[in-house]
Amino acid sequence: MYKPLKIGNLTTKLPIIQGGMGVGISLSSLAGAVAAQGGIGVISTAQIGFNEPDFEKHPLESNLKMIGEHIKRARNLAPKGILGVNIMVATQNYAQYVKEAIKNGIDLIISGAGLPTELPEIAKGSETKLVPIVSSIKAASVIFKMWDKKNNIAPDAIIIEGPKAGGHLGFHPEEVEHVDMESYEEEIKGIIKLTKDYEKKYEKEIPVIVAGGITNKEEMEHYFSLGASGIQVATKFVTTKECDADIKYKQAYINCKKEDIVIVKSPVGMPGRAIKNKFVERTFLGNIPIRKCNRCIKSCNPASTPYCITEALANAARGNLDEALIFCGAEAYQEDRIRTVKEVLADYFD
Numbered sequence: 236m237y238k239p240l241k242i243g244n245l246t247t248k249l250p251i252i253q254g255g256m257g258v259g260i261s262l263s264s265l266a267g268a269v270a271a272q273g274g275i276g277v278i279s280t281a282q283i284g285f286n287e288p289d290f291e292k293h294p295l296e297s298n299l300k301m302i303g304e305h306i307k308r309a310r311n312l313a314p315k316g317i318l319g320v321n322i323m324v325a326t327q328n329y330a331q332y333v334k335e336a337i338k339n340g341i342d343l344i345i346s347g348a349g350l351p352t353e354l355p356e357i358a359k360g361s362e363t364k365l366v367p368i369v370s371s372i373k374a375a376s377v378i379f380k381m382w383d384k385k386n387n388i389a390p391d392a393i394i395i396e397g398p399k400a401g402g403h404l405g406f407h408p409e410e411v412e413h414v415d416m417e418s419y420e421e422e423i424k425g426i427i428k429l430t431k432d433y434e435k436k437y438e439k440e441i442p443v444i445v446a447g448g449i450t451n452k453e454e455m456e457h458y459f460s461l462g463a464s465g466i467q468v469a470t471k472f473v474t475t476k477e478c479d480a481d482i483k484y485k486q487a488y489i490n491c492k493k494e495d496i497v498i499v500k501s502p503v504g505m506p507g508r509a510i511k512n513k514f515v516e517r518t519f520l521g522n523i524p525i526r527k528c529n530r531c532i533k534s535c536n537p538a539s540t541p542y543c544i545t546e547a548l549a550n551a552a553r554g555n556l557d558e559a560l561i562f563c564g565a566e567a568y569q570e571d572r573i574r575t576v577k578e579v580l581a582d583y584f585d
Contacts (some may be wrong), residue, residue, distance in 0.1 A: 240465040242364050242392045242442060245342055247317045248273030249584055252444055254469025255321025255345060257281025258545065259552030260480045263308035268477035268576040270309065270316025277319045277345060278305050280332050282531055285549045294529050295328055302332065303339040317342050324349030325503050325532050330357045337361045345394060348403050348503055350377055355386035364391035370405030372425040379433050389433040392442045394467055395426050399448025401470050401508050401564035408506045411498050427462040448565045452583050470564035477576050481554030485573060487561050493568045502540040503532055510561040518542055
């Protein structure tokens with residue numbers, strides 16, 4: 236059985252967060268649909284303005300404008316639902332993205348692809364819930380200690396993203412090439428134990444949400460038995476009618492086989508999991524020259540980066556798959572048809 240997920244004063248009927256997927260995969264349509272069904276819908280802010288006519292000239296302004304626009308659209312779809320944004324720590328102008336989301340009344344900010352050590356300071360004075368993503372006890376410990384020491388607060392919830400997740404992964408490449416979930420569960424238990432210490436200190440509940448390759452009710456209940464309060468799912472929502480991606484992107488999931496899912500090098504400086512296609516095969520041969528830098532990632536050096544991640548992910552969202560990086564989770568090959576968000580949720584909460 237499952238219980239509602241409580242994050243501070245927010246209570247969602249279903250203990251599930253829809254994972255943020257950028258560029259342009261989880262925007263207001265998907266996030267609004269999930270929130271309307273009683274889960275937490277999440278908008279990815281990664282180059283969220285990529286389809287704006289002014290994006291090439293003014294990427295930051297386009298992105299900030301569309302953060303507000305997509306929050307508003309999702310609210311219209313789910314007036315009583317709970318909505319979050321996923322903002323990567325690696326993002327250029329990270330603080331501006333956080334402030335823009337807060338200004339537009341977002342319920343929670345989920346932040347990974349780096350350690351969000353500055354997030355409490357940026358969000359100070361707001362009611363927005365702050366939820367870091369971690370993949371190890373070490374990362375969780377750094378966040379808890381720094382937030383405690385510098386800001387005298389603890390996270391409102393914490394997401395553990397395991398080695399079977401899609402997109403950017405907080406692991407060494409060999410850890411995701413050869414996934415050992417049995418030993419990784421010890422890491423999950425350790426993070427849950429550490430979280431309980433801070434729950435006592437701050438006299439509040441800090442729910443732990445587990446993510447990465449959770450495909451059914453049985454797997455979800457297993458993580459609940461370890462002490463998790465919720466799950467985060469992304470891949471299974473890609474092949475829904477409501478997902479914001481182009482139909483060709485969704486079809487790539489449906490058509491892929493297990494052996495098509497590979498680990499790639501990302502300009503973010505982390506390994507990523509994606510579907511092997513012509514573009515990925517080109518990246519294995521060497522760097523792909525950059526046409527124009529969109530200044531999306533702090534650590535990216537256009538002269539040496541393997542390829543432009545903005546262009547590769549935007550191409551994916553638009554359905555230009557031969558020039559695209561198609562991020563996915565380890566179990567993407569299991570998806571065999573287009574469904575609705577409601578039907579996907581029934582896999583866990585029938």
